[in-house]
Amino acid sequence: MEDGATMPNYSCAIALVLALLTPLGSTTASAGDLGARIAQQGTAKGVASCMTCHGADGGGMAATGYPRIAGLDADYMAKQLGDFRAGKRNNPVMVPMAMNLTEEEIAAVSAYYEVMPIPVPAAQPPDDSVSKAAVDLALWGDWTGRGLPSCGHCHAPDGNGIGSHFPGIADQPASYIKAQLQAWQTGARMNDPLGLMKAVADRLTDAEVEAIAGYYATQPGAPAAPAENLTKAGGNNGGAANGVQIGEIPHHGDPPSGRTAEGEGYFTSPAREDLPEGPFGEIVREGRDIFENTNAHRVSSEYVGNKQACGNCHLDAGRLADSAPLWAAWVAYPAYRAKNKKVNTYIERIQGCFQYSMNAPDSKAGRPPSADSDTILSLVAYSYWLATGAPTGDNTMPGRGYPRLKETKQGFEPARGASVYAAKCALCHGTDGAGVTLADARTLFPPLWGRDSYNWGAGMHNVDVAAAFIKHNMPLGLANTLNDQDAWDVASFMNSHERPQDPRFQGDLAATTELFHANKFDYYGKRKSEQGYLLGERPAAR
């Protein structure tokens, strides 16, 4: 290898690819052969070899903007080829190729590239001029004002994608990422589920597109994290959940514009970069980490009995108006709560989140963190810092909690909600409602029911609370696009599933129902699950 030190990486990569021509993983031998042949030689029908443009190692070509395809999710790639063929995605080079590929060939070549090792790119100098804006958008988004989730919120924090709907964008040529974002903006590309990429790209400036492209081009590539419970994007079928197509929203009329209009007048927390160094800043950062990665965090995971994180219900790391922002909560405690019929400190309020939303009774500790624990200190410090400048005692700050949704004439109905769920929610939360957890235990898309979701004591189990949250915050990046009826119905569908027991349960379902679940927005002890038991009767346990 010492001789090879002067060789271009390209040659090294070819050698690597050749060494790996034997198919690996789940592809069959014959499909593998077929895939390899197309990739290297093209087809008899005039399809050029993929290598021609995407490189011998599948790494793409930065100069021309040809994407890396090595290591991409096969279902994602198959969908793209299908879309080229069906006229749902435009590209002068790819459309004629795809039109001459059979379903079988598409599947084979996609599978071939899925298992192809991702080439190690040459070291690139960091681009300081764009990095900050890019990192901000990639990792944090810009929720307030624009309703922009971070790129990582769907494409995974490392940018390598999740399942087959959210492709890896790390280690793609900057020119490719930029071209795609521009294509979403102009409508030249429109094969995105729910119209999500159109909605997001429309809110980006040219400089931001440039910055994001530059950022992800320098991030290390890796295979997408698997998410078996999510609908597949493979072939040309779109995803199907409960028999309903995942909506590819037609791009006519104005796309969702984010929160700009209604965002005016909301309180603004200090900017992330204004967080001071030193011990206080460290504790605040720790609090933010706990908030975002509660069930995976070294300090806090002991108290979490499911796969929830604080940030699942409080978007933008607790900053977002109408998403129960921490700044509004901080200044409103201590306060009397009807839930436990006493005055609660902010700490007690947070402990309630652990007890119910994080299902602490099923955790290792079996209880929420104590009032004087480091976990509580960090969360308190983070909340306090977010509220910098907010007036103490003001429990009427605009954007506080989830703005209540008016009841509709039709009421709410889980059966109707099932269709909404399949069309709008299953994409991320899965047909089984189990969401997506990363290998390091972090929750990407939270579980909505079942053993890893919030328990029957959490506020979110109430249909009215859930409907309000959903209307103003879901789907991610498309807040306020569901009509009220759909929000009510899908909330009722979500909350008509079984979940972990209410920690206040003392052995008598009827008594618990009467004591804690009397309101009409609450299915506990009153409605039967799909399994035929009253909800709360056979609660999901770990």
Add this chain to the structure above:
Amino acid sequence: MEDGATMPNYSCAIALVLALLTPLGSTTASAGDLGARIAQQGTAKGVASCMTCHGADGGGMAATGYPRIAGLDADYMAKQLGDFRAGKRNNPVMVPMAMNLTEEEIAAVSAYYEVMPIPVPAAQPPDDSVSKAAVDLALWGDWTGRGLPSCGHCHAPDGNGIGSHFPGIADQPASYIKAQLQAWQTGARMNDPLGLMKAVADRLTDAEVEAIAGYYATQPGAPAAPAENLTKAGGNNGGAANGVQIGEIPHHGDPPSGRTAEGEGYFTSPAREDLPEGPFGEIVREGRDIFENTNAHRVSSEYVGNKQACGNCHLDAGRLADSAPLWAAWVAYPAYRAKNKKVNTYIERIQGCFQYSMNAPDSKAGRPPSADSDTILSLVAYSYWLATGAPTGDNTMPGRGYPRLKETKQGFEPARGASVYAAKCALCHGTDGAGVTLADARTLFPPLWGRDSYNWGAGMHNVDVAAAFIKHNMPLGLANTLNDQDAWDVASFMNSHERPQDPRFQGDLAATTELFHANKFDYYGKRKSEQGYLLGERPAAR
């Protein structure tokens, strides 16, 4: 007695007095006889009987403004008679009487009246028109802007006085109280220690004088609470402590004007009457009670190992600017503290007060209340409510903490401070520094050293902290009247006495000194007490 139902109370009272002519208590038989004779018959030198004006029962005469003298502290009364005789107090009737009384006669008649039962007044209808303003001033004062302590702060909460310098004012004729307040205002009366009454009365409006007089006239009378360690006001000697006269400040020039000027621009907490009803208001009220009566409060006393209350160091129940007000503290936590080298929540900060200022290690519980205790909840709620409207995170609010006092060229010296103490402080805190505690365990004047004071871990044990507190807050009602040098010196005198051990002490005085008491404002482990031991070596224990 049924026949007597139509008799005036006056006659009943005469009967009572006659039945009690046999002297009681500590007066000698002969002195008692002498006192009774003067009271009932006057003297051969033309002194009229006291009964003539003050009534047969010693209850005074509301119509003419003659005060009740039955049950008054003998030393207080003797001082007044002495002052009339010496021309230090003016009254056209009393001066000629007193001039014809001998020292012996003054002592005898004062002793006679001290033990005379206080007549039970006829029930009086409550005067709603004045009660609120009066109750506010009597029980709470008006610190902010006027620097007015409550009347009860010196005359005891029930208005019946403490020791011999602070006479009972409850159950005195309204006309008498009004006349005295006016006399302080005009300078017609000026025999008050430290000029306190002049300073206070000058800040009252005519309507307030009227209201206070009306309020106390309807309060039940009782003997003054004893305070043996306080200097005596008896005879014509004034009080002497460590050989220094308690200052009777000459009434020339402008009296201290309170805080009006410097009070401008300070944050203002919600008014007491704006505290809402309901569970939240109840908890806040409980917090205020704990704050004011910490060592005597049902809920909190278990954690207090001395005779301190929160309100001793945070005047006006935690509201007063420059007196470490709670509103400024609330918005500044969590914060890093060098004292324990970590970020502290507000709760942890309060626990620190219990641990050190309240000397929790010597309490029944042996530790501060836990973070999730009712005591902490109440104090948190009270602080939070006081901070209503204050900007979260602002640790620069004007009036925060005790404004630091510039060091003087002379430095500070306990020997000089002893004189300041005797002149300005012993009046309330006693020559032994033990302060005054009421029968119900409430602290009226806090102990400044010894076993019932704050321990060696409290911030107040630092001379600089104490000097800043004293300068801006002491003597009560005379804030900012000590010059800086006196404030430094008297703080050093106070803190050169022994007090309870630092809870961080692990058995090695030198090590504890080095770890926690290295600064130059700290005498722990570095200076010898009067007993010849290094401070901290033989700490005061309960």
